[in-house]
Amino acid sequence: MSTPDTHAVRDRFVHIADLHFWSVVWNPFALASKRFLGNLNVVLRRGRHFRMERAEPFADYVASLGIPALLMTGDFTSTSTDAEFRRAREFVDGLVRRGFDVALMPGNHDVYTFREAREGRFEQYFGPYLPPEGFPALRKLPGGTSLVMVPTVCANRISSAGRISAEEAAATEALLRDASDPVIVAAHYPVLHETDAYASGVNRRLRNADALHRVVGECGKRVLYAAGHVHRFSYTRDPQFPNVSHLSSGAFFYHQPRHNCFGEFSEIDVAPGGFRVHRHIYRDDMWERQPVEEQ
Ligand SMILES: [Fe+2]
Numbered sequence: 001m002s003t004p005d006t007h008a009v010r011d012r013f014v015h016i017a018d019l020h021f022w023s024v025v026w027n028p029f030a031l032a033s034k035r036f037l038g039n040l041n042v043v044l045r046r047g048r049h050f051r052m053e054r055a056e057p058f059a060d061y062v063a064s065l066g067i068p069a070l071l072m073t074g075d076f077t078s079t080s081t082d083a084e085f086r087r088a089r090e091f092v093d094g095l096v097r098r099g100f101d102v103a104l105m106p107g108n109h110d111v112y113t114f115r116e117a118r119e120g121r122f123e124q125y126f127g128p129y130l131p132p133e134g135f136p137a138l139r140k141l142p143g144g145t146s147l148v149m150v151p152t153v154c155a156n157r158i159s160s161a162g163r164i165s166a167e168e169a170a171a172t173e174a175l176l177r178d179a180s181d182p183v184i185v186a187a188h189y190p191v192l193h194e195t196d197a198y199a200s201g202v203n204r205r206l207r208n209a210d211a212l213h214r215v216v217g218e219c220g221k222r223v224l225y226a227a228g229h230v231h232r233f234s235y236t237r238d239p240q241f242p243n244v245s246h247l248s249s250g251a252f253f254y255h256q257p258r259h260n261c262f263g264e265f266s267e268i269d270v271a272p273g274g275f276r277v278h279r280h281i282y283r284d285d286m287w288e289r290q291p292v293e294e295q
């Protein structure tokens with residue numbers, strides 16, 4: 001069931017997560033308390049770990065696969081500054097110019113402080129790419145597969161926790177009733193706090209994850225739940241709901257010499273019986289395409 005017949009593939013799409021375009025803020029007046037911490041993190045870590053100069057060659061490689069449908073699950077920026085949003089928007093526009101049909105949503109770093117969330121900074125920069133009805137939203141991939149996009153982010157004073165309200169979970173349930181089988185559910189946060197590949201601390205988890213987990217698990221359809229946020233690749237069958245597979249794609253530009261991984265994204269085939277996933281990893285100055293089995 002996990003590996004469908006390749007001849008029956010009805011849809012194919014690319015999943016890119018956690019780009020984290022970054023910029024260093026030098027204006028001390030722009031360093032509100034949380035931004036100060038985030039900025040420190042940019043200075044100390046992002047420059048080393050997120051190599052922005054790879055943006056254009058990476059985009060060229062993804063485009064060379066000839067798969068026009070592209071899902072991006074948020075964390076386009078590091079601290080929601082205008083400079084980061086401008087760079088992220090330019091990057092997405094460049095993907096569209098290369099022929100991609102892009103579906104995207106914000107991550108928690110795109111609503112970094114209450115101010116950005118209140119002012120709708122993400123919406124200002126990505127408005128034309130967002131569903132006019134807001135999230136959750138139902139879209140269709142070219143072959144007819146439904147893509148249900150679920151809102152899971154919020155601003156926080158210090159933590160990186162997400163949230164989904166009971167109303168949003170109920171609205172997601174209603175969209176899943178109208179969705180195709182199989183169906184893709186996409187969100188910034190995973191609903192599993194732990195798999196073989198990652199373990200999320202309490203301050204980094206999705207609050208009310210159980211409600212969304214239940215809605216997805218009990219929809220009666222074969223589901224691929226695609227998320228980012230944890231910066232780790234993981235593809236695993238749900239321990240409670242065997243109809244659900246969970247994919248988290250690693251951060252697109254993440255430079256990790258220790259893991260011999262210098263960037264990554266996922267490619268997903270959708271067939272009547274289920275899904276097939278390939279992980280693309282950048283190493284030794286070239287891309288590798290690896291088939292992945294569920295854990
Ligand atoms: Fe992230």
Ligand SMILES: [Fe+2]
Pocket residue numbers: 075107108109188228229230
């Ligand atoms: Fe995140």
